Amino acid sequence: MWAIEAEGLKKSYPKKIPLPFRKVEWVEAVKGVSFKVRKGELFGLLGPNGAGKTTTIKMLTTLLEPSGGTARVLGLDIRKDARKIRRRINLVAEGERTLYWRLSAYENLKYFARIYYVPKREEKERIESLLKLVGLWERRNDLVMNFSRGMKQRLAIAKALINDPEVLFLDEPTLGLDVQSAIFVREFVKRLVKEEGKTVLLTTHYMAEAEELCDRIAIIDHGRIIAMDTPGGLKRLVKDQETVEIRVRELKPQILEESPFSMAVIEDDASTRTVRLRAQVDEEDLPRLVEWLVKRGAKVLSVEKMEPTLEDVFIKLTGRGLRD
Ligand SMILES: Nc1ncnc2c1ncn2[C@@H]1O[C@H](COP(=O)(O)OP(=O)(O)O)[C@@H](O)[C@H]1O
Ligand SMILES: [Mg+2]
Structure with a gap:
């Protein structure tokens, strides 16, 4: 099943x-x-x-x-x-915002244990083992409002395990x-x-x-x-082509919308004014791609062959980067 x-x-x-x-x-x-x-x-x-x-x-x-x-x-x-x-x-x-910030870590788990009808005789043991599992046992009596974002998330996970x-x-x-x-x-x-x-x-x-x-x-x-x-x-969806990473300056991102290549911005570094592009391209088309960028005013700093990642798969499927 x-x-x-x-x-x-x-x-x-x-x-x-x-x-x-x-x-x-x-x-x-x-x-x-x-x-x-x-x-x-x-x-x-x-x-x-x-x-x-x-x-x-x-x-x-x-x-x-x-x-x-x-x-x-x-x-x-x-x-x-x-x-x-x-x-x-x-x-x-x-x-x-899934926890009660004015309650302690322990009180939160106790509250949710009751909601889920965790049998009374198991309650203490279960809460203790969950708090230990997520590394919050020492902080069990602290109010959630004093927790870091990471601690809150660990407690949220413990809470989600309360009903096994x-x-x-x-x-x-x-x-x-x-x-x-x-x-x-x-x-x-x-x-x-x-x-x-x-x-x-x-x-x-x-x-x-x-x-x-x-x-x-x-x-x-x-x-x-x-x-x-x-x-x-x-x-494997991108394995029939090369994955390349191109660092450029002075790229106007809107030109990519008309690009005949499968290519997207994956990082825009404002401090150095450089942009990282990823593209899938047939090896023999690589010079054409670089020329295409240069003709549109971009300064190409480097071109490097890369191992494909899932982001490249997404770019190939959608023509956009995941963060667009
Ligand atoms: N309560 C809502 N009322 C109206 N539109 C919503 C509501 N929740 C989500 N949307 C819209 O539905 C789409 C999908 O949202 P969501 O499921 O939150 O996406 P994701 O979790 O992948 O970011 C978005 O366009 C979002 O603006
Ligand atoms: Mg979401």
């Missing part, structure tokens, strides 16, 4: 239109998304801001009713069996974290899957994170899945 099966999931939001116009317009945030996640799999939804990742996760965790399509989690229908599903899954939502969920959903789990905390979270998630056998669905817009963590990745853009495979399989 699959842990998650999504079939043509859709969600439209009403668009706010200023008065006096009463007409309701709809934004199609998710436009028919289908995928399946195996038990014990670490599956990633990778896509830029606004791609529809959070909306998809909210539908799968029964927080948001789909406008169309169906999904099952642990074989249960997200519309009919929402209560049953909620007992057996959990979610680390985006942002840091079979499927854990993580929405951008390392967004806004310092480097150390992000590493902790990634290692922790890997262990949850490898050692505890949990199923994890996470969203991210960091391609390196998706590549490092995920068994399989669905790349999502404008509400649609545009590719789905293992990280290695996705990178």
